[in-house]
Amino acid sequence: MTRPMADKVATAADSTKRAVTSIDVAARAGVSQSAVSRTFSVGTSVSDETRKKVMRAARELSYRPNAIARTLSTRQSNIIGIVLSTFENQLYPVVVEQLSRALQLQGKHTMLFLADKQDSDSAFNEILSYQLDGVVIASATLASKLAKQCADMGIPVVMFNRATDGTSTDSVTSDNRRAGQLVGETLIASGHQRIAYISGREDSSTNRDREHGLREALVTGGMVLFAKANGNYEQAQASAAVVKLMGEAKKPDAIVVASDHMAFAVIDTLRYTLHLRVPEDVSVVGYDDVPQSAWLAYQLTTVAQSVEKMVRATVELLMTPAAPGEGVSRNVVVACTLIARASVAKRVRA
Amino acid sequence: MTRPMADKVATAADSTKRAVTSIDVAARAGVSQSAVSRTFSVGTSVSDETRKKVMRAARELSYRPNAIARTLSTRQSNIIGIVLSTFENQLYPVVVEQLSRALQLQGKHTMLFLADKQDSDSAFNEILSYQLDGVVIASATLASKLAKQCADMGIPVVMFNRATDGTSTDSVTSDNRRAGQLVGETLIASGHQRIAYISGREDSSTNRDREHGLREALVTGGMVLFAKANGNYEQAQASAAVVKLMGEAKKPDAIVVASDHMAFAVIDTLRYTLHLRVPEDVSVVGYDDVPQSAWLAYQLTTVAQSVEKMVRATVELLMTPAAPGEGVSRNVVVACTLIARASVAKRVRA
DNA sequence: ACTTTTTTTGCATACGTATGCTAAATTCTG
DNA sequence: CAGAATTTAGCATACGTATGCAAAAAAAGT
Numbered sequence: 001m002t003r004p005m006a007d008k009v010a011t012a013a014d015s016t017k018r019a020v021t022s023i024d025v026a027a028r029a030g031v032s033q034s035a036v037s038r039t040f041s042v043g044t045s046v047s048d049e050t051r052k053k054v055m056r057a058a059r060e061l062s063y064r065p066n067a068i069a070r071t072l073s074t075r076q077s078n079i080i081g082i083v084l085s086t087f088e089n090q091l092y093p094v095v096v097e098q099l100s101r102a103l104q105l106q107g108k109h110t111m112l113f114l115a116d117k118q119d120s121d122s123a124f125n126e127i128l129s130y131q132l133d134g135v136v137i138a139s140a141t142l143a144s145k146l147a148k149q150c151a152d153m154g155i156p157v158v159m160f161n162r163a164t165d166g167t168s169t170d171s172v173t174s175d176n177r178r179a180g181q182l183v184g185e186t187l188i189a190s191g192h193q194r195i196a197y198i199s200g201r202e203d204s205s206t207n208r209d210r211e212h213g214l215r216e217a218l219v220t221g222g223m224v225l226f227a228k229a230n231g232n233y234e235q236a237q238a239s240a241a242v243v244k245l246m247g248e249a250k251k252p253d254a255i256v257v258a259s260d261h262m263a264f265a266v267i268d269t270l271r272y273t274l275h276l277r278v279p280e281d282v283s284v285v286g287y288d289d290v291p292q293s294a295w296l297a298y299q300l301t302t303v304a305q306s307v308e309k310m311v312r313a314t315v316e317l318l319m320t321p322a323a324p325g326e327g328v329s330r331n332v333v334v335a336c337t338l339i340a341r342a343s344v345a346k347r348v349r350a
Numbered sequence: 351m352t353r354p355m356a357d358k359v360a361t362a363a364d365s366t367k368r369a370v371t372s373i374d375v376a377a378r379a380g381v382s383q384s385a386v387s388r389t390f391s392v393g394t395s396v397s398d399e400t401r402k403k404v405m406r407a408a409r410e411l412s413y414r415p416n417a418i419a420r421t422l423s424t425r426q427s428n429i430i431g432i433v434l435s436t437f438e439n440q441l442y443p444v445v446v447e448q449l450s451r452a453l454q455l456q457g458k459h460t461m462l463f464l465a466d467k468q469d470s471d472s473a474f475n476e477i478l479s480y481q482l483d484g485v486v487i488a489s490a491t492l493a494s495k496l497a498k499q500c501a502d503m504g505i506p507v508v509m510f511n512r513a514t515d516g517t518s519t520d521s522v523t524s525d526n527r528r529a530g531q532l533v534g535e536t537l538i539a540s541g542h543q544r545i546a547y548i549s550g551r552e553d554s555s556t557n558r559d560r561e562h563g564l565r566e567a568l569v570t571g572g573m574v575l576f577a578k579a580n581g582n583y584e585q586a587q588a589s590a591a592v593v594k595l596m597g598e599a600k601k602p603d604a605i606v607v608a609s610d611h612m613a614f615a616v617i618d619t620l621r622y623t624l625h626l627r628v629p630e631d632v633s634v635v636g637y638d639d640v641p642q643s644a645w646l647a648y649q650l651t652t653v654a655q656s657v658e659k660m661v662r663a664t665v666e667l668l669m670t671p672a673a674p675g676e677g678v679s680r681n682v683v684v685a686c687t688l689i690a691r692a693s694v695a696k697r698v699r700a
Numbered sequence: 701a702c703t704t705t706t707t708t709t710g711c712a713t714a715c716g717t718a719t720g721c722t723a724a725a726t727t728c729t730g
Numbered sequence: 731c732a733g734a735a736t737t738t739a740g741c742a743t744a745c746g747t748a749t750g751c752a753a754a755a756a757a758a759g760t
Contacts, residue, residue, distance in 0.1 A: 019503075021746055032710045037748055044749090047708060047756095067479040068427065069746035071418045072715045079461070079480075087447045088641075093437035100464045109477065110462040111429070114450045127459065129417040130429075153369075268646035291438075296618035297647045371716055382740045387718055394719090397726095397738060419716035422745045 029057035085139040090290040134318040156321040163205035168329040179303040180213020188221040191347035192254040196227040200258035238262035260286035279345035299342035379407035435489040440640040484668040506671040513555035518679040529653040530563020538571040541697035542604040546577040550608035588612035610636035629695035649692035
C-alpha cells in the first residue's frame with residue numbers, strides 16, 4: 001500500500017493508458033458494443049436515439065474506431081500500396097501526390113514502397129502481409145513478378161504507366177505510340193530532316209511504344225530515324241548520348257528524348273557543354289510534361305500525359321476489381337496531347 | 351448434386367479462398383498455433399526441430415504472417431506516417447524517398463498523408479486510427495495541432511525541417527541560422543554590397559532562421575539587408591518578387607532566396623524576363639541543395655541540408671521515443687554546408 | 701386490441717496472432 | 731540414476747471491431 005495510487009494515475013503522457021475502445025463507449029452510453037460498432041459503420045441500422053447517445057459518449061471519451069481491428073474483422077484495410085523505384089524523375093512525385101489525394105478522397109490510405117535492387121524480395125513480402133486493398137505498380141523493377149504474387153493473393157493490381165508484358169494485369173498507360181507519332185509529325189511539319197532519338201530503358205514498354213510511334217510518323221513522312229542512342233532514363237547517360245550524337249560528322253537537327261527528365265540533361269549538355277543553341281541549332285522534344293518543362297530555362301516541347309486522367313482511371317480500376325477468374329485484363333489507354341513550347345524551331349527546307 | 355463441385359473448386363483467381371493462417375500451418379506441421387507464432391517472432395524460444403517443421407509447412411502452404419492481426423495483438427503496427435503538404439519543392443521527394451528507404455531497413459513501412467487545406471481534419475482522424483508507431487511531420491499546415499493530437503495518443507512525433515513552436519515536440523532541423531550566416535559571409539567575401547532577400551513563408555521557422563542568420567552576417571560585415579520581398583515558397587511569387595526588386599532604382603547585386611525551388615524561378619526570371627545575366631549582373635544563392643541545383647542551367651550556389659543526416663536523426667528519434675512524461679523535447683540540429691557553384695560572382699569593390 | 705411486419709438491440713462469435721501460465725520434455729548436476 | 735534446473739510445447743485468452751442470428755421493441759395493418 002505504499003504507492004499503488006501513483007501507478008494508476010493516468011497522466012496525459014502516460015503511455016500505459018489504454019486506448020478508448022468501443023466497449024468503453026458502450027458502457028458510458030449504456031448500450032451494447034454492437035450498437036457502438038453499428039453507429040460507426042455505414043449502411044447499418046441504428047435508431048436515432050442510440051446513435052445520439054453513442055456519439056455523445058464517443059465525443060466525451062474522444063473515441064476513434066481502431067482501423068486495425070476493423071481491418072481484421074472486415075478484411076478490408078483501406079490501404080493501397082504504391083510501388084515505385086525512385087522519385088528522381090519528377091513525374092513520380094506528381095503521380096504519387098495526385099494518386100494519394102485521389103485515394104484519400106475515397107477514404108483510402110497510401111502505403112509507399114520504394115523498390116530496390118537488393119531488398120526487393122524481403123520487403124515485398126512485408127508489404128504483402130498488410131491486407132492491402134490494392135497495389136499500384138509504377139516501377140519497372142520486378143513488376144511482373146510482384147504483380148503475379150498479388151494476383152495470387154487476390155489483391156487487385158494496376159500497372160501504372162507500363163504495359164503488362166503478357167501477364168494479365170490491369171494497366172493504365174497513356175497512348176505512347178500516338179505520342180511518338182505526334183512528335184514525329186510535329187518535327188516533320190516544322191521542317192526537320194535529321195531526327196534522332198535518345199531512348200529510355202529498352203525493356204520499358206513506354207519507351208518502346210514511343211519509339212515505335214515516332215518511327216511510324218517518320219516513315220509516313222518519307223524518312224527514317226536519323227540516329228539513336230540509349231539514355232536508359234538516366235540523366236548522365238542521356239548527356240553522354242547527346243555528346244555522342246553531336247560528335248558524329250552528320251548531326252541531327254532534332255533530338256527526341258524518351259522522357260523530359262532526360263531532356264533537361266540533354267538541353268543543358270547541348271547548351272553548356274557543346275555550346276549549341278536550342279532550338280536554333282538543335283530542336284529537342286521530350287515526353288511527360290513534368291512541371292519543369294514549363295520553366296523558362298527549358299520551355300520544352302513535349303507530350304503531356306494526363307496524370308489526372310491516369311490517376312482517375314487507376315482509382316476506378318482499383319475500386320472495381322475484375323470478377324475473379326475473368327482472366328482478361330483491363331488496359332486503359334489515356335489520350336495524350338502535344339504541348340508546343342519553344343524548344344522546337346521552325347526550319348526552312350534547305 | 352447438380353454442380354456442387356464447381357462451387358468448391360478453388361481456381362487461382364478464386365477470391366473466396368481463405369488466406370493461409372498460422373492455424374493451417376500448425377495443423378500441417380503437427381504442432382500448436384503458438385509454435386508457429388513463436389517461429390515467426392524474434393526473440394522467442396522454439397526448438398530447432400519444431401522450427402524446421404514449421405518452416406517447411408509454412409513454405410509448402412506459402413504462409414505469410416498477417417501483419418494486421420499481429421498489430422492488433424502487439425499494438426505495434428510497424429507503420430510510420432509521413433505528413434506533408436506537397437511534393438512541389440523537390441526537397442520533399444528526396445526526403446520521402448530517403449526516409450522511406452531508411453524505415454524499410456528497420457522493418458517499418460511508410461504511410462503517406464498529403465495534408466490539404468480543406469480535408470485536413472477528417473483525414474487526420476483516419477490516419478490516427480491506424481496504430482501508427484510514429485509520425486513524421488514535414489508540413490507546415492496544422493503541424494502543431496496534429497503534433498498535439500499524436501502526443502495525446504502516445505504516438506511519437508518528429509517535426510522534420512521545422513522547429514517546434516513552443517509545443518514540446520521532437521524535431522530535426524538543419525542549422526538554418528548558421529546557413530544564413532554562411533551565405534552572408536560568402537557574399538560579403540566575394541565583394542557583394544547590395545544583398546537582398548526573397549523570403550519563404552513568414553510563419554516558417556526555417557525561413558525566419560535563415561533570414562536571421564543572413565542579417566547577422568551582414569551586420570558583422572558592416573552592412574544591412576539591402577532589400578527584401580516575400581516569395582512565400584512559391585515560384586510565381588518569387589518571380590514577382592525578383593521583378594519588383596530589380597524594378598527599383600537601386601538594384602541589388604546579390605539575391606538570397608529562401609529555397610532553391612524559388613531560386614530557380616528567380617534565375618529564370620532574371621535571365622529570360624529581365625534579360626540579366628546570372629551571376630554577372632546579379633548573384634543568386636539558394637537553400638537546400640536539391641538535385642536540380644547542380645544542373646548546368648543553374649549551377650546554383652546553395653546551402654546543403656544533409657538530408658541523409660536528418661533522416662538518420664529522424665529514424666533515431668522515432669525508434670527511441672522519449673520517456674513518457676519527460677516533457678522536454680529533443681531537438682536535433684544538423685550542420686549544413688555551403689556548396690559553392692557558379693551562381694555567385696566575384697565582384698571587385700567599386 | 702390483436703396480429704403481422706419491420707426495425708432495433710444484444711448476444712455470441714469470428715478475424716489471425718501473441719503471450720502468460722502451466723505441464724511436459726529435456727538437459728544438467730553430482 | 732535421481733533430482734534440480736532449464737528449455738520447450740500447448741492451452742487459453744486477449745487484442746478491438748464486425749456481424750449473423752434471435753429476441754425484443756416498435757410500427758403498421760386490420
